Amino acid sequence: MEEKHTQWEPRIVAFLCNWCSYAGADLAGTSRLQYPPNTRTIRVPCAGRVNPLFIIRALMHGADGVLVSGCHPGDCHYLEGNYLARRRFALLKRLLEYLGIEEERVQFAWVSASEGGKFAQVVAEVTESVRALGPAQRLVRARDQEGAL
Amino acid sequence: MTDLSQAVRDAARRLLSDGLVDVVIGFEAGTLPLRSSPCFVRHAGEVERLVWNMSCENNLAKYLPRCSERVGVIAKGCDTRSIVGLLGEGRIERERVHIVGVPCQGMLDRRRIEGELAGREALDMQEGKGEVILHGDGFEIALEKERYLHASCRACRFRNPVIYDTLIGDPVAEGVAADEYAAVREFEAMPRGERWRFFEAQASKCIRCYACRNACPLCYCTECFAASTEPRWLNPSTDATDALVFQIMRVMHTAGRCVDCGACERACPVGLDLRLLTKKVEKDVEELFHYKAGLDVHERMPLSTFSPDDPGDFIR
């Protein structure tokens, strides 16, 4: 069986909150804004729904990067979800960096439903910063290093 | 410290004979020289079993959530902070627990002492004024107590119980560790790759026995995320990734609740440096949210609340 020579492309899992960020992503699409196709989107009701385990599990199973995006502080559909998430993610980000996981691999954003442009820009920036890091090798289950996403 | 044994017994006797509690949880002499062991005393006549010395290293708050009886618990400074945490989280009812607080000057790190023995077996330990004297077959060693305290005790700033119903002995001078986060800062300054290799090596040694989790009073979930099969977050395997993810998430789950009692590190049979992780999260909680766990029953745990001014520079 011949080896397939494919250029490595970063695989980024994006957790987008339903009310703001997912809508913002949708707006980017309907506005026909171009942005890299490297994200796989998972829609969640709120950024506060995102368990740190989701982020870590994505990294374990071969994601090169993770993006979590929610509503701007004060605009959360569930009032406080993003505030709670902000605290949780602040701790997680510092902890992952401390462990030696490159900090650009896990990134966070506030993107509102009207910010199609911002969404496209965030995805572009995150993708490029993950591309510069190369394939994720830390925290990846050995078995998944060949790619299971 | 040894003269407090009698005071502990007297307090326990009073609680039991006055019918204030159904059981007193304290320590009894262990079966090995450097150990004591949690014990459950139900009759006033049994209180002579109780001891108090520098090997009383377990955090007895662990036993409180599962006790349905009225409990008297012998608690040192850190243990009382765990009790504050459990009270705040609604895991125990204040009226059901009688806290016998004991000001503590630190517990001995038996593993470091065993290291000094270099393979020789201690058969007997005696506590002197400033030293512990170990006897074995053909040897006797005196070790300076201060130098062999647990790392968590050397960093401790809450030697005196923060909550109690009965106080045993006199308050002690509070610890004045120069910087309780010194080890964490030193580690933070290491290059990233070196930090990763350190944790990878640590994770490879972990045998997933969960002694750390089970020794922790705050790990009281009836089903731990690590045991979940639906969804299966991680395998119970010794693959370094699985082991590391367990440690990461345990530390995230105890974030803002951990009081650095050190029970996890003391329980670990393979000597993992667990406090290097727990202390890091404790430091971040203090820096980010200006919060120290286990001091105020009415204060909400930091991850269950928020402030509009919480740091958010890391968010695009």
Added chain:
Amino acid sequence: MRAVLLAKNQISVLLEALLQGHEVFAPVNDGGLIVFRQVDSPQQVVLGYHNSTLPPKRLFFPQTETVFCYGLEGAQLALEEPQPASGEKVLFGVRPCDARSFTLLDRVFAGGNHCDGCYLARRENYTVVGLSCTRPRATCFCSAVGGGPFSTAGSDVLVTDLGTDYFIEAVTDKGAVLVESLSGCREADEDSIRRRTEAQAAAEATLRGAISAEDMKRRLQEMWDDPLWDRLHEKCIGCGVCTYLCPTCHCFDIVDEGSEQRGRRLKIWDSCMFPLFTLHASGHNPRPTGKERWRQRLMHKFRYWTESHGEVGCVGCGRCVVNCPVNLDIRQVLNEIESLTKKVE
């Protein structure tokens, strides 16, 4: 069986010779922890130790083991079973308690009608060189459970430290082959044989008076419902230290992981001390609390094993005693049971 003497300072020469023809597994110091690993030089080997923290059964029965891997290439399913190295192996410096544990594990994994291929593939081709205990610890109780500091069960060769020399004796035919192959040794003379016998007697004498597991099967059969069980487990925090450090514990879980394209089946240690160990799919758990689980641990080791195999399922190594985070001492429990049931007689 043949016995030879080797000057102690020549041990590295012996190890070097063993390394030539075999894969050698011996105790090494891994950051303060004594564990059994494959070595490639005599300098890595630690012999002045009491016992390893982690038992050597891990060489035959790893904590995490791949049973098979699968991969889908188009419509072709490829199944791969890992093959452990099949060369000649020597396990050097095992204490008699651990060597005896191999005989117990062999009953589980390599006896009867059903053998565990993974275990067998690792277990074969090993010559076990035991190291007798001239200075048993206060926490050892091998003699009380059918073993002893100079027991040869499970060993092919037994090495005894006589101070200036190692006394090396063949136990099995396989061991005799190894002893024959050694160079730099001299025939064991009467004096050394006498000293070896005395060393055994002295070691065994220190263990007299350690717990008595005598007749434990009968006592345990009588006390299933005894209120003692309500008290015994109270301080247990339900971790897996005792089970995972035990040389004879052998319970495991089978876990599948992967996707449609690729994956593997894993065999991973499990512990009867964990709450979910006996959780049924219906939601019923026959061992719902620590009481039932602790009772089970004791029953399994000291009653069921004796009922099924005629010997106690514990080798008295003392690891659980030394490492239990709350110093729940199995010896103390056995003594208590003995004193309780004696009254009934």
